Amino acid sequence: MGVYLLRRLLALIPTLLFASILVFGVVRLVPGDVLDLMLSENDYSASTHDTRADLERALGLDDPIYIQYVNWLGDVVLRGDLGESLWRNTSVNAEIAERLPVTIELGVLSLLIALTIAIPVGVYSAVRQEALGDHLGRSFSIIALAVPNFWLGTMVVILPAMWWGWSPPSIIQPFFSDPIENLKVFLVPSLILGASLSAVVMRMTRTMMLEVLRQDYIRTAWAKGLRERKVVLRHAVKNAMIPVITLVGILVPILFGGTVIIEQIFRLPGIGQLLLDSVSNRDYPIITGIFLISGVMVLVVNLLVDLCYGLLDPKVRYDD
Amino acid sequence: MSDTAVSQPLDQSEEMPVTDPADALLQVENLHTVFRQGRRAINAVNGVSFSVGRGETLAIVGESGSGKSVTAMSLLRLIPSPPGEIIDGDVYFDGRNLLDMSEDELRSVRGNEIAMIFQEPMTSLNPVLSVRQQLAEPMRVHRKVKEENIEARCLDLLRQVRIPDPEARLDAYPHQFSGGMRQRVMIAMALACEPRLLIADEPTTALDVTVQAQILELLKDLTRQHGSSMILITHDLGVVARYADRINVMYAGQIVESGTALEIFENPRHPYTLGLIASMPRLDAEEKARLKPIEGQPPDLGNPPAGCAFHPRCPFAKPQCREQDPPLEPYRGNHLKACWVNVDE
Numbered sequence: 308m309g310v311y312l313l314r315r316l317l318a319l320i321p322t323l324l325f326a327s328i329l330v331f332g333v334v335r336l337v338p339g340d341v342l343d344l345m346l347s348e349n350d351y352s353a354s355t356h357d358t359r360a361d362l363e364r365a366l367g368l369d370d371p372i373y374i375q376y377v378n379w380l381g382d383v384v385l386r387g388d389l390g391e392s393l394w395r396n397t398s399v400n401a402e403i404a405e406r407l408p409v410t411i412e413l414g415v416l417s418l419l420i421a422l423t424i425a426i427p428v429g430v431y432s433a434v435r436q437e438a439l440g441d442h443l444g445r446s447f448s449i450i451a452l453a454v455p456n457f458w459l460g461t462m463v464v465i466l467p468a469m470w471w472g473w474s475p476p477s478i479i480q481p482f483f484s485d486p487i488e489n490l491k492v493f494l495v496p497s498l499i500l501g502a503s504l505s506a507v508v509m510r511m512t513r514t515m516m517l518e519v520l521r522q523d524y525i526r527t528a529w530a531k532g533l534r535e536r537k538v539v540l541r542h543a544v545k546n547a548m549i550p551v552i553t554l555v556g557i558l559v560p561i562l563f564g565g566t567v568i569i570e571q572i573f574r575l576p577g578i579g580q581l582l583l584d585s586v587s588n589r590d591y592p593i594i595t596g597i598f599l600i601s602g603v604m605v606l607v608v609n610l611l612v613d614l615c616y617g618l619l620d621p622k623v624r625y626d627d
Numbered sequence: 628m629s630d631t632a633v634s635q636p637l638d639q640s641e642e643m644p645v646t647d648p649a650d651a652l653l654q655v656e657n658l659h660t661v662f663r664q665g666r667r668a669i670n671a672v673n674g675v676s677f678s679v680g681r682g683e684t685l686a687i688v689g690e691s692g693s694g695k696s697v698t699a700m701s702l703l704r705l706i707p708s709p710p711g712e713i714i715d716g717d718v719y720f721d722g723r724n725l726l727d728m729s730e731d732e733l734r735s736v737r738g739n740e741i742a743m744i745f746q747e748p749m750t751s752l753n754p755v756l757s758v759r760q761q762l763a764e765p766m767r768v769h770r771k772v773k774e775e776n777i778e779a780r781c782l783d784l785l786r787q788v789r790i791p792d793p794e795a796r797l798d799a800y801p802h803q804f805s806g807g808m809r810q811r812v813m814i815a816m817a818l819a820c821e822p823r824l825l826i827a828d829e830p831t832t833a834l835d836v837t838v839q840a841q842i843l844e845l846l847k848d849l850t851r852q853h854g855s856s857m858i859l860i861t862h863d864l865g866v867v868a869r870y871a872d873r874i875n876v877m878y879a880g881q882i883v884e885s886g887t888a889l890e891i892f893e894n895p896r897h898p899y900t901l902g903l904i905a906s907m908p909r910l911d912a913e914e915k916a917r918l919k920p921i922e923g924q925p926p927d928l929g930n931p932p933a934g935c936a937f938h939p940r941c942p943f944a945k946p947q948c949r950e951q952d953p954p955l956e957p958y959r960g961n962h963l964k965a966c967w968v969n970v971d972e
Binding site: 523524526528529532533534537541542543546620621622 | 680703705707711719735736737738740743745747751752753754755756757764765768769800802813816
């Protein structure tokens with residue numbers, strides 16, 4: 308297990324290296340140049356950098372791109388320093404560190420909500436196939452899949468504001484000092500993000516449960532005289548969860564995409580909002596930093612997913 | 628979903644078992660199981676009656692699709708429903724009708740008084756639970772065995788089914804066992820509560836020939852030791868000859884001949900039984916003699932032929948066979964046949 312973990316962690320290095328080259332390069336290929344943007348803004352044109360070349364030099368953008376990359380990579384690897392914002396004199400590390408907890412809480416909460424809805428409903432739907440509950444569960448999942456979460460989010464913000472003059476709170480209290488106030492902010496956006504995720508997970512759970520319930524070992528469990536509860540929860544669910552876990556691993560990057568939009572709608576100061584601002588400002592170091600951090604998170608989640616297989620499936624062993 | 632049977636109200640006045648229930652451990656009366664496919668109904672078991680005595684081994688023989696497995700599953704109401712449904716019949720186990728029982732009562736019989744072994748040892752054990760977890764289940768559910776005694780009992784069971792080094796194997800998972808060993812685990816599980824009836828549904832079909840013999844010997848020894856009865860379902864007549872006291876030959880959802888192993892092999896009365904015996908490979912056959920298959924195909928059970936279901940394939944068929952379905956009647960004593968023809972003629 309320890310050896311396996313170490314090997315997997317080492318394997319993250321080349322993946323991240325490749326990803327960083329890609330991100331570093333692609334961000335700079337985006338049409339529109341940060342220099343043009345800055346020079347068109349008043350405070351910059353009035354500043355000491357009166358020529359474009361001066362500004363370029365001041366921002367460290369005059370070196371060839373591979374030199375910039377090597378310098379940046381050196382800072383990242385040696386000092387864990389993701390650089391400085393081109394617009395503000397703040398470090399990228401600080402900007403991300405300030406906003407990451409918001410996005411992580413939103414993501415984790417959405418995922419928890421999605422799984423809490425999806426797995427019981429999916430199991431129930433399969434066990435009582437074609438019963439009323441199954442039809443309700445499947446109708447919900449079709450609706451949740453069909454309704455885009457940016458639309459749902461917008462409606463949730465706009466309609467109560469129009470009708471009752473209420474809008475969702477967006478001042479975040481730290482979770483550990485005031486969990487209730489904290490959840491008041493996160494609950495609605497998490498429900499909206501979680502609903503669309505739960506639809507996918509629910510359908511997968513139902514399909515896998517139906518598949519598993521047809522297996523010979525389920526018949527064996529019945530023949531032993533077990534209660535339906537035991538047959539389903541002990542013999543079927545664990546088998547059905549193996550592919551569902553895989554799906555959750557795949558959904559995490561999609562979830563990250565969802566947070567970008569939802570944060571914007573609910574005015575949550577998370578990574579998504581920072582990313583959006585930075586892209587429109589062409590603030591390359593911040594964009595690169597965010598992509599790198601989210602890449603690390605996706606890889607770590609997938610590593611966790613692989614470790615979960617070991618808990619579920621005895622055929623998976625890590626100690627070879 | 629486990630409610631796999633239609634409960635027929637028991638009409639005491641006319642539905643009493645034919646033989647004294649004290650004699651037979653299991654008494655099956657006029658069992659009908661159908662599978663519905665849209666508007667079609669497949670009569671997989673079509674009026675089957677038989678009994679199993681105490682300590683007796685009954686074999687049910689027939690080709691694929693003859694209804695033998697469905698018969699076995701119907702006894703414990705393990706038919707997946709939908710599409711399957713037991714539409715008629717009674718199954719008396721020690722005087723109690725299994726088809727009338729509530730789900731709770733039936734559960735206390737399953738795995739406890741009647742246990743089952745299935746055809747596919749590779750897939751009949753749960754891949755994510757250890758042998759210990761699976762083996763202990765019936766004891767926990769039915770026998771309330773104390774936690775501290777469970778391990779000893781599990782080891783004892785593994786020893787009984789002759790799994791070498793049981794201490795080391797107890798926490799292993801099914802994929803770490805060979806097919807034959809898995810079937811031993813299945814047998815150990817079935818024997819956990821010392822059932823009075825063991826239903827073995829083609830227990831050796833998926834195994835190597837050498838392993839087949841070991842498993843059958845094991846089943847024979849263990850049922851004899853415990854004084855259990857056994858229903859052995861197989862398509863292999865060779866197996867039957869050696870291990871069964873009585874034989875039911877099934878064709879198209881019906882029993883076409885029933886008798887002791889000796890009666891069936893020495894004096895088969897139904898053309899289908901004759902065909903089965905003729906199609907067996909024999910060591911004493913002359914060299915290069917070809918096996919004699921039964922010509923034709925089994926009938927479509929959604930649309931069975933009129934009269935005797937076997938008549939389209941029967942070399943002895945006469946006009947009556949095309950019109951009337953022959954009843955299962957005594958030929959001599961307890962040797963029964965369902966055929967209009969005297970095969971000696």
